[in-house]
Amino acid sequence: MALRNPISQFCKHISRSSISRASAMSPQHVYSQHLAPQRRSMATVVPPVTQDATSSKGPTAMVFMNMGGPSTTDEVGVFLSRLFADADLIPLGRLQSYLGPLISRRRTPKIQKQYAAIGGGSPIRKWSEYQSSEMCKILDQISPETAPHKPYVAFRYADPLTEEMYANLLKDGFGGGKGGRAVAFTQYPQYSCSTTGSSLNELWKWRTRLEGKGSTNADLSGNITWSVIDRWPVHPGLVEAFARNVETQLATYPEEIRKDVVLLFSAHSLPMSVVNRGDTYPAEVAATVYAVMQRLKFSNPYRLCWQSQVGPSAWLGAQTSDTVQEYVKKGQTDLILIPIAFTSDHIETLFELDQEVIHEAGHPGVKRAESLNGSRVFIEALADIAVKHLRSGESCSRQMGLRCQGCKSERCLEQKKFFVGQENLLAVR
Ligand SMILES: C=CC1=C(C)c2cc3[nH]c(cc4nc(cc5[nH]c(cc1n2)c(C)c5CCC(=O)O)C(CCC(=O)O)=C4C)c(C)c3C=C
Numbered sequence: 001m002a003l004r005n006p007i008s009q010f011c012k013h014i015s016r017s018s019i020s021r022a023s024a025m026s027p028q029h030v031y032s033q034h035l036a037p038q039r040r041s042m043a044t045v046v047p048p049v050t051q052d053a054t055s056s057k058g059p060t061a062m063v064f065m066n067m068g069g070p071s072t073t074d075e076v077g078v079f080l081s082r083l084f085a086d087a088d089l090i091p092l093g094r095l096q097s098y099l100g101p102l103i104s105r106r107r108t109p110k111i112q113k114q115y116a117a118i119g120g121g122s123p124i125r126k127w128s129e130y131q132s133s134e135m136c137k138i139l140d141q142i143s144p145e146t147a148p149h150k151p152y153v154a155f156r157y158a159d160p161l162t163e164e165m166y167a168n169l170l171k172d173g174f175g176g177g178k179g180g181r182a183v184a185f186t187q188y189p190q191y192s193c194s195t196t197g198s199s200l201n202e203l204w205k206w207r208t209r210l211e212g213k214g215s216t217n218a219d220l221s222g223n224i225t226w227s228v229i230d231r232w233p234v235h236p237g238l239v240e241a242f243a244r245n246v247e248t249q250l251a252t253y254p255e256e257i258r259k260d261v262v263l264l265f266s267a268h269s270l271p272m273s274v275v276n277r278g279d280t281y282p283a284e285v286a287a288t289v290y291a292v293m294q295r296l297k298f299s300n301p302y303r304l305c306w307q308s309q310v311g312p313s314a315w316l317g318a319q320t321s322d323t324v325q326e327y328v329k330k331g332q333t334d335l336i337l338i339p340i341a342f343t344s345d346h347i348e349t350l351f352e353l354d355q356e357v358i359h360e361a362g363h364p365g366v367k368r369a370e371s372l373n374g375s376r377v378f379i380e381a382l383a384d385i386a387v388k389h390l391r392s393g394e395s396c397s398r399q400m401g402l403r404c405q406g407c408k409s410e411r412c413l414e415q416k417k418f419f420v421g422q423e424n425l426l427a428v429r
């Protein structure tokens, strides 16, 4: 990203603390129609899973990768300092190690206020631990051949970090012996080099440090075999989970106006420099939106808009806040905002959408669809994505092997070579 004045860029953000909304955990016990019968029938034929009795390929580590967020306001400073140190997200060139800490220090008080306003921290750790452990319980039932499945969380900027997760994997015996199997499962449904790509670069770095040549665990026969679930933008279970949350919110409008409510899908924006490098995220987000609209039989008019841009450089638009304001000005005051690129609540839903965009719109007809959080349909979708991957024999998607046309990063090159190359090891497992 070309930075004219990096410090002011990242410190000119809106900041207003108002009503606090606590993030109560409310798992929906709704079963997906296409997954539940399959699961029920398998549960009747498959005996309880024990590693010795039923699994030939297990145990399998299921590693949920995400950015993470500060669980308390005290953690905001360190969260931002890690975020601004990440050259895959915010490239500051040779000045990264100087400017990163400076910008994050300047930004911390404002962002602390925002986390305080959503109840004192990000709920992402709570949701990631819940989603991963619930998914593993389902996997033990539907994939006995790779059981037991052990859940891990690896965050890019908050605890537990990738290095902590990797140390736990080794401690739990996944390295050594004949070498264990681990699946890096991105929790970003749509791939971006600044999100999933950054997490994979970090995973590759720690794999090299902890298990590569010259490391204390360098016995190649005992290394962990890795594969990656790198994107799942139109998985039917994901689409179903989003669609049900939209339908639930649509049902709160009087029947006579329901079909005229505008559905505003909102995704985190990207700097245009990243878009122009060839990042696949915008196209994959659009694919999710279209799939959800297909599932809803195009019942309502809709738009995709982009939120959370940081600083004055060019970002992908139209911005969500402008979009809401413009529609309200045009007299369209019944709108449902749908966060479409993240699978649980975070500061950008609970603060930016709820406490800024919706609050400022000042119309009761402007609402938000619930995030996926503890949705049972969603968790069953995760299990379905995982089981298909485990049975595919693939180390990653075909798409992941191709770098962006504008990519100049050695990290991306080496990381992709590594994960694509794991396919040969998977074949002999
Ligand atoms: C799909 C989701 C996300 C994309 C793509 C993404 C790109 C991106 N983000 C920044 C800069 C910041 N992001 C920050 C927080 C943040 N970002 C996402 C998601 C995506 N970011 C989330 C869910 C969160 C909040 C985490 C939580 O609360 O749990 C922040 C920190 C907050 C702030 O200072 O405003 C920054 C900075 C860039 C530059 C970028 C693309 C290159």
Ligand code: FES
Pocket: 193, 197, 277, 279, 402, 403, 404, 406, 407, 408, 409, 412, 413
């Ligand atoms: S930036 Fe996309 S592959 Fe490197």
Ligand SMILES: [Fe+2]
Pocket: 268, 308
């Ligand atoms: Fe972000």
